Amino acid sequence: MDIRDAMIHFRLDGRSGVPPYRQLVDQVRQAVSLGLLQPGDQLPPVREVVRQITINPNTVHRAYRDLESQGIVEGRTGSGTFVLALPAPTTTPQRQSELHQDFMTWLKAARAAGMDDEAIVALVGFAMRSENVSNQSVTP
Amino acid sequence: MSSLIPAVETNGLGKKYRRIWALQDCSFSLPQGRVAALVGPNGAGKSTLLRLLAGVSVPTTGTLSVLGRSPRIQTVDALSRTAYLDQDRPLYKDFRVGEMLRFGRELNPRWDDARARRHLDELRISLSSRIEKLSGGQRAQVAVALCLAKRPELLLLDEPVAALDPLARDELMHILLESVTDDATTVLLSSHAVSDLATVCDYVIILSSSRVRFAGELDDVLASHRLLVGPANTVPTLDDAVVISSVITGRQTTMLVRSDRLIVDPAWKVIEPTLEEIVLAYLREDAFSRPVPDEFRSRRGRGSRNSVRIVQ
Structure with a gap:
């Protein structure tokens, strides 16, 4: 996947006390809430994220699993991780x-x-x- | 091999050189597929531990198992499954890079020459360069590329990024993590550069004064430690928190605590510390052997690894 095709480019703050997997989770959640990521968009494959930001692949897997359990993304076997329909806002x-x-x-x-x-x-x-x-x- | 067997398991491991203990009572278990950081000051016993795990030195006390066996059983198969890089990065200085590669190919049954060439190409190191003409950073890169070409299940690296500039360090970590992604290699690396490790590692072992101070998942380390800032001469409601270090100034107390419970004393501000702050707190506690207030003394001890997230 070419970097220009990716919908999101992660950043990592190694000096932050926020665990790296949560930094990724927060960035995806934020991109979704700002509309930068839309339903059907693919998150960059783990290998690509490792390439981009020199991060432990286990951390990326963990972040994607976390997002999946929050109902924000869906992992499809063999094809990648995709953004689901946006959750309904909690307040009007x-x-x-x-x-x-x-x-x-x-x-x-x-x-x-x-x-x-x-x-x-x-x-x-x-x-x-x-x-x-x-x-x-x-x-x- | 079954991923249920830990990559490394040590129990009461100790090593004595003449009359000095270089490592004492070292017990931890490292699951397979992790990238573990071994951190601690000079002389803490990091290199001693790595040498024991690599099977190049024999423990004085305790037991250890590497990928399910004693590292002293050095069959061709066992040797090909573990790669160990000494901090001196031993390479034959009269060899050219390509000759080092051939050397590795002849000696290692699982050698992946294409991978080594690809890595060296990415690192812009020519196969025709003589080792002695390379910079210290390039030698470290060649050494790690050779280790990865073995396609080991466990990679033991002693200070692999010391003396590397930030770009070289990033490139080195990159080829390392790529092999973790592709082969689920377990990596145990020692380093001083704690802040660089926070994004690369998922397991942390803190060694100090020849003892293991903490061993656990990075996420658990971060989730179970908190910096508390509050008024001096008061004590926060801590339940079973363990105070790692505390600094008291005129009006303010700053303490780093380990707790498996929520810390919610409203008078105290709760901050998520960085890995570096946590490591420094452990090392400082050792350096000054700061007396612990009596009210915490009975609560000092082993913390559980299954920590509850602390709300701020």
Whole structure:
């Protein structure tokens, strides 16, 4: 397969703490959600990915298996791995816009209280971690 | 051969040179088809371990099996299944590259001459070049190409990329991974360049002070270690986490922990560390033998390999 025919070109950040297979999974998911990859498109064969980015073939297999179990792609014996129909979005655009409005109101209040970007990000991080704590206490 | 048999299995392996232990109590199992990185500081015992696995030296204690047999059983068949490249990359310096190839062809029953020629061609190394006229990097490339032409089931490489420029290193890793893709070769390579290994390896063995500090799947290593950043003089809720290293400054504590559970103390920020950060934490712990706070002491010990993903 010629590199120009490939729909997606992977990148790898060796200095990231994100495991390489998850970097590939995230890149495919992102390309699908941006419409760069469409149903029926073929993911580059494992051998080709190894050639492109000097990655362990086991890692590519693992990423493709992961994407398959998420229902994003389908492996067809002998012919490759293909993008499936896109999964239905979890929220409607209208609900998403309502949530955006709510958040903008909150953001305005935070600004009025004198919080800067860092303080807001820290607070959001803290809130999400606290949410994990309460989730964990429900299912130990 | 059955893929259920580990490529390498060691149990309590030790090697003593005169009165000094170069390797002690080394136990791990490497499944077939993996690309394993053997990392650790100079003198940690990396070369000693590779020499034992290659059968060129005899253990003082413990047992080892390579592809299901003792590496000391050196029949033609056993020798053709394993390739070992010493860190000195021994090649006959008066030979031309083509003569080195013929040498390999005459001595190895499974020799793949076409593959060796293709690799050397990709690496832009002429068969008529004399070994002594090649650069250090090119010699390393020739040596690895010769190892791969053996079509081994297990490839043991001692510092294969040391002293290679980034392009040469990438080209070398590329021909290596191609053979892993085609033949499912198991590779065990030692290296200092930890950050380069994160994308190439799927198994990690950390050696320090002649002992195995950690051996496991790269994904498990990354998933089971977390950097915690929080206020000084407090202790995060850790359950059975093992503290690998901790740095306390005036107001902040940074610690690297190994845990099979979720770490969700809201006061602490949880970061996914890089492989390099994890390796350094293990090596640093050894270098300073930092005392471990009492509250963690009883919990130190073996972590399970089947780790639960940690949510941030």
